[in-house]
Every structure is written in C-alpha cells, then in structure tokens.
Amino acid sequence: MTESRPLGRFVGIGVGPGPARLLSVAAWEELQRCDLICYPRATSHESSAALHALDGLELPQAEWREISFEMSADRDRLRKYYMELALSLRGELELGRQVGYLTLGDSMTYSTYGYLITALREIYPQLQHRTYAGITSFAAIAAHFDWPLGEGKERVLLLPCPEKMPALRADILTHDLVVLMKIGRRLPQVLVLLEELGITENCVFAQRLGFAEERTSRGLADLPRDAETGYLSTMLIRREAHQPRHQMPTQLIGETLSEATG
Secondary structure, three states: OOOOOOOOEEEEEEOEOOOOOOOOHHHHHHHHOOOEEEEEEEOOOOOOHHHHOOOOOOOOOOEEEEEEEOOOOOHHHHHHHHHHHHHHHHHHHHOOOEEEEEEOEOOOOOOOHHHHHHHHHHHOOOOEEEEEOOOOHHHHHHHHHOOOOOOOOOOEEEEEOOOOHHHHHHHHHOOOEEEEEOOHHHHHHHHHHHHHHOOHHHOEEEEOOOOOOOEEEEOOOOOOOOHHHHOOEEEEEEOOOOOOOOOOOHHHHHHHHHHHOO
16 A cells, blocks of 8 residues: 655745845745745746845755746636646645745735635645745835834825725825835826825835835935836825924933033
8 A cells, every 4th residue: 555645835935025135034944945946927027026035045955946927907817827826836745845935025915925825725725834924015115214104003004006096095184104005007196196285205115126226215206207117116105294203302312412422
C-alpha cells in the first residue's frame, strides 16, 4: 500500500508597496523555507513590482515562477482566473512542497490575493496556509511625509476613488481624513475638487513610491494636471489643516532650548 504524501503548505507574503525590503522578518524567514515562489506581473508591465520589492536581499534557493495577469474590474473574470491558478498550484501542494506567493502592498488590502486564497481554500478545505501582512501604500506614504494618519478620535476613510466628484466631496466633508486610492484617470477632477474646497495644502500624493520614476507632492501645487499621473497613485487628504494635539508653548520651547545649549 502506497503511503500518501503529506499536503504542502501555502504562504502568502505582502512585500510592501514598492520600496525594497519593506517586508517583515517573519515573512522573510518563511520565504527561505519555500520550494516554489510565485510572483505576479501585470501584462501591461515589463517587470514585476512585487519582485522589485526584494531588491538588495539574498534570494532563497527556490524555484521562481512568474504569474502574469491582466488588470480587470470584472469580478467574475478575476474569480475564474484565480480558480484556474489555484488548480495549477494544487499539483505543487500535492507533492508536499511549500509554495510562497508574493503580493504587492498588503495581501488583504484591495489585493487580488483574496481571490486566490479563497479559491485554494475552496478546492482544499484542509489547506495548510498562512498569510503575512505587508505595508500598505498609504502607510508608506504617511511615513514618507511624516504625515499623521489619524490622531485621537479622528475618522479615517479608506476609499477607492469614486467616478463622480459629488460623491467624493461628500466623503471628504464627512471624515477628518480620506485615504484616496485607485485614482487613475480621475486625478484632474480630484485636483479641481480639492482646489474648490481650498484644502490642497492639507494633502500629500505619491505615485510609484520607491521606484526610479516615483513622483511625490506635498500640497499638490507642483502636481501635473494629467490623467497619467493618477496611475498607481495614492493621495492622503485632510479636511482641515493638521493641528498638533500636544503643542509645547513657545516660551517653554525657548527655555528648553536655552537649557540644552548651556
């Protein structure tokens, strides 16, 4: 009687939004144990942004496999694609291999990885797996600008950019901060709205942060008014100018500096 081989393990790893080496130590250690590592590449790009996030690291001695995919808003099409991908990975797992799958940003935040892990669990209810969180684009942008992403009881809205600007206006006016993602071709309209509201100085913007062609802007005044700039970009919007919650009185600052300098 032939002994059945134990089922392999699947690991999803968020590698951050683009800047190299922004992944957790735990995720990196897990990656070292993988027999097969899959990394996604959009068909519209020549290279994988997820793979770029590993630049400067000594890559594991594993089999590397590029997974190309098309960007699509059709959920049924995405589900079908990722079910087919899950079925193709089943063979690797049945061989007892540990399979790693890199995802840009965070695996569970507006990521198609959700379709893949759902499909894998559907075809393999006994699947052994773990998903490692990654740094989101908006967390990286907030850190880049030293821009507090919510203080005290401020209300923060994570929002894919609406098609209609009145909807975005309402969202901005009913929240303290808005994290605006998936801006794309709507960027010119967004900038007009923010100018009308008089809050451009309260905003920061980044496109392809961590890549050679990155573009960043504080206050948005130097931002090109074209749709192309909105691609792969995120904007952080404050309804009102940031007021430090614990500001030291000017006189006390002067006294403290005097004491420090002797």
